[in-house]
Amino acid sequence: MTRTSYEVLALRGFAGLDGVPGELVRGTWVGLTPLAACSVLLWAVRFPRIASCGGLIFGTIAGTVAALAAVQGGSEAALVGITATGPVVTLGGAVLAIAGAITVLTAKTRTAFGSTGGAP
Numbered sequence: 001m002t003r004t005s006y007e008v009l010a011l012r013g014f015a016g017l018d019g020v021p022g023e024l025v026r027g028t029w030v031g032l033t034p035l036a037a038c039s040v041l042l043w044a045v046r047f048p049r050i051a052s053c054g055g056l057i058f059g060t061i062a063g064t065v066a067a068l069a070a071v072q073g074g075s076e077a078a079l080v081g082i083t084a085t086g087p088v089v090t091l092g093g094a095v096l097a098i099a100g101a102i103t104v105l106t107a108k109t110r111t112a113f114g115s116t117g118g119a120p
Contacts, residue, residue: 063094
């Protein structure tokens with residue numbers, strides 16, 4: 001039986017995720033989807049630096065979890081097996097999100113009118 005990451009997190013007591021730490025992990029993972037959507041929306045309405053901050057946060061959280069899942073997936077002794085496809089794809093997307101965010105945040109701002117500040 002295969003389960004999504006959301007279904008796995010819904011299992012109470014899985015991997016010792018009870019109480020406040022479990023709710024924090026669940027809330028953070030569920031919150032990644034709206035964070036990604038808001039980042040794309042902010043990029044679309046021309047707020048690239050704010051969108052990049054969201055992308056940096058998204059990439060860091062998703063990439064960390066994906067890397068841990070990819071490493072754990074190869075363990076034969078684990079109670080729950082993880083297929084490598086999902087975490088590896090997520091890790092690739094997280095790396096691209098972080099690289100794009102860093103590129104936008106470190107790029108110099110260009111103006112439409114040049115350095116004089118006036119109309120051409």
